Amino acid sequence: MDKQEWTIGLSLTERCNEKCKHCYIGRKNVWKQVGYRAVEMDRKQVDALIPQFIDENVTRLNFGGGEAALHPEFIQIVKDLVAAGIKVSLTTNGSTFPVYRDHLYLFNDIGVSIDLTPEEHGKFRGNPKAFEWAKGALDELVRQGVRNEMVSCIMSINYDQLPLIYAMANDIGVDMWRLNRFHASRNDKVRLVTINGIDEKVDRMNQELLCTPDQMREAYEFLASVTPKQMDYAIPDPVFRTLVGGNGVTPGTPYGRTSFRIKSNGDVTPDVFTDHAAGNVFREPLRDILENPFFRRFRERTPEGKCVECVNFHGCQGGDMTDSYLLLEDIDKQDPFCFLDPHTKKDTREISIGKTRHVHESYLATIYVPIRGMKS
Numbered sequence: 001m002d003k004q005e006w007t008i009g010l011s012l013t014e015r016c017n018e019k020c021k022h023c024y025i026g027r028k029n030v031w032k033q034v035g036y037r038a039v040e041m042d043r044k045q046v047d048a049l050i051p052q053f054i055d056e057n058v059t060r061l062n063f064g065g066g067e068a069a070l071h072p073e074f075i076q077i078v079k080d081l082v083a084a085g086i087k088v089s090l091t092t093n094g095s096t097f098p099v100y101r102d103h104l105y106l107f108n109d110i111g112v113s114i115d116l117t118p119e120e121h122g123k124f125r126g127n128p129k130a131f132e133w134a135k136g137a138l139d140e141l142v143r144q145g146v147r148n149e150m151v152s153c154i155m156s157i158n159y160d161q162l163p164l165i166y167a168m169a170n171d172i173g174v175d176m177w178r179l180n181r182f183h184a185s186r187n188d189k190v191r192l193v194t195i196n197g198i199d200e201k202v203d204r205m206n207q208e209l210l211c212t213p214d215q216m217r218e219a220y221e222f223l224a225s226v227t228p229k230q231m232d233y234a235i236p237d238p239v240f241r242t243l244v245g246g247n248g249v250t251p252g253t254p255y256g257r258t259s260f261r262i263k264s265n266g267d268v269t270p271d272v273f274t275d276h277a278a279g280n281v282f283r284e285p286l287r288d289i290l291e292n293p294f295f296r297r298f299r300e301r302t303p304e305g306k307c308v309e310c311v312n313f314h315g316c317q318g319g320d321m322t323d324s325y326l327l328l329e330d331i332d333k334q335d336p337f338c339f340l341d342p343h344t345k346k347d348t349r350e351i352s353i354g355k356t357r358h359v360h361e362s363y364l365a366t367i368y369v370p371i372r373g374m375k376s
Contacts, residue, residue, distance in 0.1 A: 005353045006290075007060040007254065007362040011270055012046070012074065014038035016066040018093050022115070022153050022209050024273050025065045028126075034192060038066065039264040043073045043080075045282065049262075051083050052286040055252040060108070060359045063335045064272060066264075069096035078106050089359035092149060093130065094137035104146050109150035109358045111178060112137045116158055124157075135172065139206070144172050148301065148356065150174040150371075155182040155209040157190040159219040166226060169371045177369040178360060179223065179236075180338070181216070182209050183273040183322050190275045216337045227369055234351055234361035235368055238316040239338050247351045252317025253365040256298030258353060260290070270298045271364065273322050296333055297344030305334035310342035315350075320365045 011025070015038045019028045031038070053061075061081060068074055068090060077101075081088050087108040090100070094112045104110075114134050116124055150169045152158070158165070159191040169177045174244040184207035211219065220240055227244050235246040236254050250257045256270040263269065266282035268289045279289035289295075298321065303310070307318045317325070319335025327336055340346075353362045360366050 003057045005258065005362075006058045007062070007259045007353070007359060008058055008232075009064050009259070009363060010046075010064045011064060011066065011262065011264045012068045012071045013068045014264050015040065015070050017070065017095055017127065018067070020093075020129055021126075021206050022155060022182050023065065024183065024205070026188045026191060027205055030192070036192065036201045040071060041154060041264055041266075043077055045266075046077050047080055047191060049281060049286070050080060052281070053081075054084055056286055056290065058086060059353070060089070060362060062091060062363055064075045064091045067093060067096055069099040073101060074125070075103055075106075076137055076228055078103070082109050087359060092137065093125070094134035095127075095129070097133070097137040097140065101140070104141075104144060108144065109147040109149060110141055111151040111244060111360070112138075112141070113151045114138075114165065115151075115152050115155070117161060119166055129292075136198045136316060138172050138174055142175075147219070147357065148174050149176045149178040149256075152177065152179045153182050154179055154211060154216065154219050156215060156313075158213050159208060159211050159215045162219055162222050166222075166369070174371050176233075176358065177371055178358075179369070180364060181320065181323070182211065183326055184210055185273045186275040186326065189232040190277075199214060211337070213337055213339065217339045220339075223367060223369055231370075233358070233368055233370070234356050235366075236361065236363070237256065237320060237365045237367045239262040239335055239340065240367045242312050242340055242346045243315045243350055245347045247349055248315065248353060249353050249356060249362045251315050251350070252301065253298075253322075254362050255321065255365065256295045259363045260295070270295060271322060276374075302332045303334075304330075304332050306338075306342045310340075311345045312340070312342070312348070315348045316340075322365065331337050 024109040055070050089109045091111045112134050112166045118131045122128045224244050231246050234249050241248050261269050261272045266280040267277035278292035278294045301318050319338045324333045325331050
């Protein structure tokens with residue numbers, strides 16, 4: 001029997017040169033108020049992890065927030081991982097493109113974030129150059145034929161702008177448009193738990209950006225309308241996958257099944273938004289952490305609500321448990337944003353990780369909409 005393949009997210013650094021209001025890492029204005037300093041791994045720590053990655057069959061890795069290429073040894077760390085046979089992807093705001101411009105051959109794929117129209121993007125991210133950086137990076141990736149994604153977050157402030165953002169993706173000519181739901185993360189609450197006087201809003205960061213169920217439904221229905229009937233890629237978001245009859249690499253979400261996240265301080269969580277750490281790779285073996293009961297809870301979900309009678313439960317597994325965990329505080333509860341009819345059967349199927357081309361197909365519970373299509 002083939003050994004389980006893992007896709008992981010690695011946060012090299014919490015540092016970033018933008019101040020995005022939807023950041024799941026943390027609120028930079030709060031950090032400044034309390035004197036919190038961003039945590040950063042060093043190359044020796046990463047190199048010590050690589051043998052464990054190999055032993056546990058980690059085959060794909062994404063660098064996400066903060067802005068990974070701000071790390072002084074970013075390129076050498078990427079080279080070390082690639083030399084170990086791991087496919088590497090990068091999710092970036094585009095500002096650090098000059099750092100890796102001459103090393104694009106190292107990356108399996110690169111995703112660049114654009115969440116709003118050009119006029120609003122810079123304001124939202126706290127940097128007037130934000131759109132210029134992002135579009136410039138995407139233009140160059142497209143020009144050089146590097147496998148690429150334009151990445152957007154579905155929020156209350158942009159759900160009705162998705163047609164405009166879709167048109168922008170087409171104008172740039174990206175391969176794929178990848179979209180994540182906004183999740184009101186509690187990572188700052190965990191990080192700053194010992195500091196008194198923290199704003200109560202830290203409990204769930206920027207929850208005013210959450211869509212209502214009706215707004216999320218409108219977003220999903222638009223995205224479904226521009227999704228082709230024939231798909232040769234995986235859609236990790238189980239609700240959207242069920243809606244369009246798409247493919248997945250696993251039932252439900254990849255969290256704790258094919259993927260996990262390592263934070264800058266070494267804490268390991270099933271996904272980037274969940275605040276509960278199953279262990280710390282700088283203090284205990286990765287193999288033991290992956291058998292932590294909290295990870296198993298993400299793999300062994302019990303149906304509740306309409307999921308009990310849903311004819312698609314086997315493939316959907318109750319939707320994205322991130323919002324069940326963050327908003328309802330119970331992984332077993334049905335996805336609060338699911339609007340699907342539990343009695344309407346949809347045809348979905350599983351494909352192997354080996355058949356995927358973008359790292360996020362087996363990492364986050366994300367949505368893919370092809371623009372130019374997937375590169376072989």
